[in-house]
Amino acid sequence: MGFKDAKRKVIGALKDGSFQHEARRDIDVKNKLAIGDVTPEFVADLLRRAKGQDHSMSSHHSVPSITVHVVAREGWYVKFYFVDPDTWFISCHQ
Amino acid sequence: MKLHYPGEKGRAVCENDGLSSITFAYRDVPFSDGSGVVKQILVGVCDVCKEVVSIPPQSTPAIKAVREKAVVSIEASLPAVYFDTLDLACYRIDPETTVDFRKRLLLYYIHRTAGDKRAARKIARLREKADARFSAAERLGSKKRLSFKVSYNVSRSIDDLVETTKLSKTDLFKSLVRQIDKDIVEPDTPTNLTELRTLAAVANC
Numbered sequence: 001m002g003f004k005d006a007k008r009k010v011i012g013a014l015k016d017g018s019f020q021h022e023a024r025r026d027i028d029v030k031n032k033l034a035i036g037d038v039t040p041e042f043v044a045d046l047l048r049r050a051k052g053q054d055h056s057m058s059s060h061h062s063v064p065s066i067t068v069h070v071v072a073r074e075g076w077y078v079k080f081y082f083v084d085p086d087t088w089f090i091s092c093h094q
Numbered sequence: 095m096k097l098h099y100p101g102e103k104g105r106a107v108c109e110n111d112g113l114s115s116i117t118f119a120y121r122d123v124p125f126s127d128g129s130g131v132v133k134q135i136l137v138g139v140c141d142v143c144k145e146v147v148s149i150p151p152q153s154t155p156a157i158k159a160v161r162e163k164a165v166v167s168i169e170a171s172l173p174a175v176y177f178d179t180l181d182l183a184c185y186r187i188d189p190e191t192t193v194d195f196r197k198r199l200l201l202y203y204i205h206r207t208a209g210d211k212r213a214a215r216k217i218a219r220l221r222e223k224a225d226a227r228f229s230a231a232e233r234l235g236s237k238k239r240l241s242f243k244v245s246y247n248v249s250r251s252i253d254d255l256v257e258t259t260k261l262s263k264t265d266l267f268k269s270l271v272r273q274i275d276k277d278i279v280e281p282d283t284p285t286n287l288t289e290l291r292t293l294a295a296v297a298n299c
Contacts, residue, residue, distance in 0.1 A: 017095030021149040023137065024109050026126045027157055034149055036158025063112050083105060
């Protein structure tokens with residue numbers, strides 16, 4: 001999935017609430033969306049402004065078949081992937 | 095919005111077991127930086143290793159509430175002249191304020207500066223400029239301990255300001271007090287006095 005489709009899907013998930021946060025036993029304080037420091041609307045607006053050059057992809061370290069999308073925009077880093085039916089946020093921080 | 099229920103099944107990535115089936119359940123979950131624990135929030139638990147692997151958005155308000163309540167101690171040792179300046183500013187804002195208003199006035203300036211990069215740069219430059227009155231008083235006077243408790247979020251704003259301004263925490267407080275001196279103590283008519291009097295009125299409730 002390229003950036004255009006990933007962007008549409010993640011923004012849709014933020015809008016309709018079909019997202020979750022990846023956890024590893026604890027609440028990652030670097031995920032500012034999970035801890036409520038930023039709202040889904042804030043992240044959606046940030047991603048809406050993101051361009052292809054702000055986007056990169058890598059494999060998930062635990063499940064290499066999952067593509068992790070990284071958007072670096074305006075000093076923010078947002079890392080997410082898709083495991084249907086949800087969008088999963090790994091981190092969202094400055 | 096999607097509401098999850100305890101006992102509901104799903105799937106998620108578990109760092110131990112890869113893509114696994116999960117069951118939603120209420121658990122006590124700590125913060126990764128050790129700043130506290132959020133009691134009994136709904137999370138996704140890996141069916142294999144029983145570790146917490148997912149957090150749905152409905153648990154975020156409870157996480158945010160605990161995060162905001164976490165208390166952090168702020169300590170700094172400042173020359174007495176900075177306390178005198180702070181107290182005089184408080185007195186000018188409202189002669190009825192108590193010593194507790196020192197903290198609120200500093201927090202007002204921290205909040206104002208943390209959200210404004212230009213203001214933060216101004217605070218950083220203030221420390222670079224020597225002020226004859228403060229320098230002389232620093233040499234002559236004794237030191238006092240500034241000590242108060244703030245929420246985790248405010249503590250993080252202070253840490254962010256320390257990073258932005260490249261000042262030590264002590265120098266940051268010194269610069270903030272010098273800004274307070276410039277804004278409130280020095281001028282014949284302080285510009286933000288009305289706003290600060292409202293803050294004092296609310297703080298004294």
